Amino acid sequence: MPVHLKGNMVISFKGFLTEEKNLHLEHLEDEVLNSGIVGTRGAINFLQSLRDMLAGNAKSSVNVTVKWDGAPAIFAGINPENSQFFVGTKGVFNKNAKINYSHDDIDRNHPNIGLNQKLKVAFTELSKLGIKEVIQGDMMFTKDDLKKETIDGKQYITFQPNTIVYAIPMESAAKILSSSMGIVFHTTYSGRTMEDMSASFNVNLRGLSKNSGVWFSDADYKDTSGTINFNKSETTTITGILSDAGKTFRKIDSNLLGMLSQDEELKILIKTYNNTKVRAGEKITNTKMHTAGLIAYVYDKKKKEVDKVKRAQNKEIKQQNMDRLMKYFRSNASKLVKIFDMQNLLVDAKNMIVKKLEGARGVADTFIKTPKGYKATNVEGFVAIDQVGKAVKLVDRLEFSQNNFNAAKAWDK
DSSP states (O other), rough: OOOEEEEOOOOOOOTEESSSSSSSOBBBGGGHHHHHHHHHHHHHHHHHHHHHHTTTOOOOOEEEEEEEOOSSSSEEETTTTTEEEEEEGGGSSSEEEEEEBHHHHHHHHHHHHHHHHHHHHHHHHTTSSSOOOOOEEEEEEEEEOOEEEEEETTTEEESSSSSSSSEEEGOOHHHTTTTTTEEEEEEEESEEEEEEEEEESOOTTTOOOOOOOOOEEEOOOOOOTOOOOHHHHHHHHHHHHHHHHHHHHHHHHHHHHHHHHOOHHHHHHHHHHHHHHTTTTOOOOOOOHHHHHHHHHHHHHHHHHHHHHOHHHHHHHHHHHHHHHHHHHHHTTTHHHHHHHHHHHHHHHHHHHHHHHHSSSSSEEEEETTTTEEEEEOOOEEEEOTOOOOOOEEEIIIIIHHHHHHHHOOOOO
């Protein structure tokens, strides 16, 4: 995917970015919890490469795509096991896969009326594109979702697939108005069987047939203004943040990080507690208080689980697990503070990069629907992919994720 920077500089990494499955991307700062020392070092490296890219260094080793806030996720193409065209959702790679080769299959596998109708339109229209592989995209609209609206005195065609309202200026909306659906493709899959497929974070749309029934695009990040670069002061600031991250990294207990990365319950508890702050729109500023809050949160949560159990043997098992967790969190409180310090620094650097990338103009204006009307917002975020195909989300969580936690999914109403 080409990332266009100042002048004629182009960075491209198509062709060798692969991962097992693109079903769930993690936030960059959560790599500290997910993969311990390796994940923390990788997160710092991601940010350093993105800084270099935005500072005008053509040798940057990270690729960037735009996250579109579409729903549902659509998988379509040719099943290599039987050479038949199909559409489906994330279940297409399961052992008991829900793969749809017809409208009858969709009725059987997806009775929910909203998703059912979306998949039927996708099956009808995407089958005309001549897709030869398996590709994944985010559905943006079907015809019934399109609305003519005036926002801040400007006429738009709008659609809201999920949280963000996308608004296409009326003068640019002819292709959308004539189509039956819209989709943004971002991932290609390859392999001899569905279950064994691997993902590549790029899509070559040039080989697809033209079909007026489908408005489609890729997720490539494009800076059409040619001005999305860090200036000298910004480069100095983010370099200072990354330097502090490196110093903090050296102070973190590697054994603690290793234990965290291997214990799913510990990770989920920390992530869930962190997400309560995101939902509340609260930036974590005092990491000692945050750690104390985490310990209190875990205690209350696990105490309720113990109290709910009636059978003595099961209650004892729950109590032993609670005791294990409380001992872990209390004895490692000061070390957890350093982990949250590290995450904060990663978030600060990430948000500088996200804000800079958001300066590029896209094909649509973006808004959030509020009780008082439309409020301008930025795109959902971005995806950064390194040379070996590792991908992470770059999202300003206090802006987008807070809205996303509290918003109804338009396609599932």
